[in-house]
Amino acid sequence: MKLVTVITFSLILSSCQTFQKYTLKDTGYWKNATLAAGEIQLEFSKIKSICNVESYKLPIPSPSCVQPPRKSCAGMTGFALGLCQGYTPKMRCDYSSVNIAKQARSEIFSSCMQANGWQFYRNGIGGVFEYIAYNGNYKFFIKLGSVTKSGNMYSAIIRQKPKNSSGAIHQGMYVFNTDNNTFKVDSESYINIPKGSPAEFLLNRIKDYNL
Known part of the structure; x- marks a missing residue:
């Protein structure tokens, strides 16, 4: 319930x-219910290309990334010091804006297809x-x-x-x-x-x- x-x-x-x-x-x-079976593949390729062009007019932004600070190597010597000094932390990136833009592209493509008679x-x-x-x-x-x-x-x-x-x-x-x-x-x-x-x-x- x-x-x-x-x-x-x-x-x-x-x-x-x-x-x-x-x-x-x-x-x-x-x-596309309005097309004959022999027309579908060619017409689909045409409209797919057109709608891809429309969707790609929307740019995909770069992710927002920050570089974490290095760890302190104070007190280390020898091999441990070399490893510490040579280590660079991985970038931390926020892909939220990228995912939103990709979803928007998907919606543009889908709306374009639907507007041209495709379901x-x-x-x-x-x-x-x-x-x-x-x-x-x-x-x-x-x-x-x-x-x-x-x-x-x-x-x-x-x-x-x-x-x-x-x-x-x-x-x-x-x-x-x-x-x-x-x-x-x-x-x-x-x-x-x-x-x-x-x-x-x-x-x-x-x-x-x-x-």
Whole structure:
């Protein structure tokens, strides 16, 4: 119960945007539904090059590094003194700005790909999950083939992952009632969908699927 409540609050309190995570790892694939099979590879190479150029317009800063002070060699003699005098402490570097810039490049690339009709699909356990949204703390994936509609009710299996890659991955059945603008996760009670919340965005994305 507590787990589902955490998921629900994250959908209510945070703002959400579309974002396709770009990766060179074998964790998914790009797809453009408007292209014929014989066109995909060539067109993908073209747009990938264009979007790479756009993303690389953002420079990656150098890490912030400091040189730790040398240890005192006072009182040492002979071999020990030689080792002490010849030792230089390793630089200590803060890569925070580097990581932020790399993430920004990734977002620029992904936005460029999406703007040109490409979507990123991620292979997940028990099916294929499409990366559809993110907020300040989480990324959201929808399981392809799980979206259903019955009257005013929409449902889908949605996976929620922390953006920083640490922490637990949550997955559940999301059910939306468009008559009274409420939703629930698994067996939780229905709650209102705040305007501009991730829950509202996820509902709109679910409606985009052909049912």
